[in-house]
Amino acid sequence: EPEVTQTPSHQVTQMGQEVILRCVPISNHLYFYWYRQILGQKVEFLVSFYNNEISEKSEIFDDQFSVERPDGSNFTLKIRSTKLEDSAMYFCASREQGLSDRNGYTFGSGTRLTVV
Amino acid sequence: GQNIDQPTEMTATEGAIVQINCTYQTSGFNGLFWYQQHAGEAPTFLSYNVLDGLEEKGRFSSFLSRSKGYSYLLLKELQMKDSASYLCAVRPSGFQKLVFGTGTRLLVSP
Numbered sequence: 001e002p003e004v005t006q007t008p009s010h011q012v013t014q015m016g017q018e019v020i021l022r023c024v025p026i027s028n029h030l031y032f033y034w035y036r037q038i039l040g041q042k043v044e045f046l047v048s049f050y051n052n053e054i055s056e057k058s059e060i061f062d063d064q065f066s067v068e069r070p071d072g073s074n075f076t077l078k079i080r081s082t083k084l085e086d087s088a089m090y091f092c093a094s095r096e097q098g099l100s101d102r103n104g105y106t107f108g109s110g111t112r113l114t115v116v
Numbered sequence: 117g118q119n120i121d122q123p124t125e126m127t128a129t130e131g132a133i134v135q136i137n138c139t140y141q142t143s144g145f146n147g148l149f150w151y152q153q154h155a156g157e158a159p160t161f162l163s164y165n166v167l168d169g170l171e172e173k174g175r176f177s178s179f180l181s182r183s184k185g186y187s188y189l190l191l192k193e194l195q196m197k198d199s200a201s202y203l204c205a206v207r208p209s210g211f212q213k214l215v216f217g218t219g220t221r222l223l224v225s226p
Contacts, residue, residue, distance in 0.1 A: 041218070042219060045213045056212060104149055104161030105149070
């Protein structure tokens with residue numbers, strides 16, 4: 001079964017440092033997303049990306065965050081200057097283009113980011 | 117705005133049936149999704165409803181009433197491995213994103 005792949009699985013970084021989280025979405029999917037989940041809390045939407053541009057973003061996705069699709073396969077989330085409150089599990093997701101959501105959104109296994 | 121409510125926790129016994137409810141108030145509606153999430157893992161897609169009624173998939177069924185803003189996930193013949201969080205999520209109309217509820221932690225005991 002096709003998978004969304006994320007690397008690294010864990011990242012520890014010092015406050016103020018930049019981090020890049022990487023994702024390889026499913027190859028025939030055209031919509032890409034980043035979500036985060038702070039420990040014990042709900043899954044929160046950050047940003048959606050379609051046709052090489054951001055289509056939606058939440059209030060969490062401020063100027064410290066950026067996304068990029070540098071080539072035909074990778075999709076990255078950059079946090080420019082990390083804060084303690086950025087510590088969370090970050091999930092990448094993708095879905096097919098089309099009228100039906102019958103196959104759902106496929107999530108990657110996540111990157112656990114710890115800011116110290 | 118969007119608001120999705122689920123019970124925080126439920127317990128059930130192996131072999132039993134459990135129903136997890138979800139109510140939502142969103143700016144328009146374009147489908148409701150149920151996901152399973154084991155601790156520390158990714159959400160895994162279970163079901164999708166966009167029209168009223170019941171969708172069945174093996175031991176799992178999901179029901180939707182759009183007029184009531186209500187859905188439930190029914191799990192039959194519970195197994196220990198079904199112990200997980202179950203997340204209700206809605207795609208508001210005009211948006212590509214999913215909005216998640218806080219999830220229901222289900223504990224299945226022997």
